[in-house]
Amino acid sequence: MAIINSMDIKKAMVLAGGNDQIELIKGLRKRFPGIEVILIDMNPNVRAREFADKMYVISTMDFDKVTEVARTEEIDLILSACGDQPMRTMAYVSEQLNLPCYISFEQSQNLTNKVLMKNRMIEGGIPTAKYHRFDINSEILIDGLNFPLIIKPSDNNGSKGIIKVNSKDEFAKAIDEAKKYTISGDLLVEEFKEGEEYSIEAFLKDEVPVIIFASKNIKVKNRDTFTICRNEYVPMLKHDLREKIENIVRSIGRVFCIDNVPLLIQMIVNGDEVNVIEFSARTGGGSKLFFIREMTGVDVIDNLIDITVGKTPEINPLPSSDHALINYLYTYPGVFTSIEGLEKLESEGYISATYLYKSFGSVISSSNYSSDRPVGFLIKGKSKEDIYKKIDYINSHIRILDNMGKDIMRHEIFGENEAK
Ligand SMILES: Nc1ncnc2c1ncn2[C@@H]1O[C@H](COP(=O)(O)OP(=O)(O)O)[C@@H](O)[C@H]1O
């Protein structure tokens, strides 16, 4: 791809208006002074609105409408960060309007549909759990698969409709749930892999793997759903594991025919065994970019802008030896009205950064999915114990209040840890 002259970029479209995209808008303004930014989101009240020059209230997943706006606005670039579905829209619109983009639409399909992805991983020898595909109207076949199993929709994300099943008796209920979250009707059943879940932020740069940031996703205990309560920084990967991950990054590039892309890889690690759950050619959401910047100095947004305009990014991670994690808050159903005790905890150094995902006044109806959490806290310490102590302290000094002044925070989720 030819390098695009910065002077030629005058107008960019950004898909979705969360905190991560605010950083993208800021990155674009820094790179292309005077640029005009058009924001697309179906929610008119998103935080990024005030950072953009103009907003269209339409779904980031509506290919036709987004293309139409992009065409009439005569944009020079369309970008998404941190989301799987907007990545497809970005690739689609770029192809339609002949705009620069780091992946093709076909590649984006292979990276967002779980059936297409699993097929390729298995054919290409990338380690992943055995699976079968079935659709909502056909019988589920599990020959060759061992319990426990996991049922998931092929075309959703954020752990929606993903259920673990321990025996055949549990199928009907799990399929009913998974059905709610599929548009195509395609479902997967795959072997459940025990182990720790790692989330790897990497980059494939001229076919060379660069591991930027590793963290573990800690799930809420004793649930059949997969609710992430914590994302824990891994300061140093063991040598063997690092090698395995680098090989996986190389294989992904080869099998999926992609290069010069960010890669977000989810994998289950159990001793020497590594299984890829899924991956995407994007950076992680949920404040990951702030976390990465803080712990390694790498600016993933800068890298994203680089590859979009055809430039090879300079990536030099300098991993901090500190321990750190983002602890996510969940609530009982209610109106998210205020957070009591926050400023004091920030000024006392218990909380290093606060990431607000919902605006005050939002109605929260469940505590199952990433999209349900109103807030996350970055907590740093010299050791894990140090961090656990801070979590306990924060937990007993903070309250999330609803519109009646009642504490709706799920303190038992916030305070969970291995030692308990
Ligand atoms: N085969 C598996 N073995 C163990 N856990 C799994 C498996 N597949 C999915 N999970 C769990 O479910 C979560 C969501 O599954 P994933 O395939 O990543 O879907 P989503 O697109 O919703 O993120 C994963 O983060 C992981 O914790």
Ligand SMILES: [Mg+2]
């Ligand atoms: Mg996932």
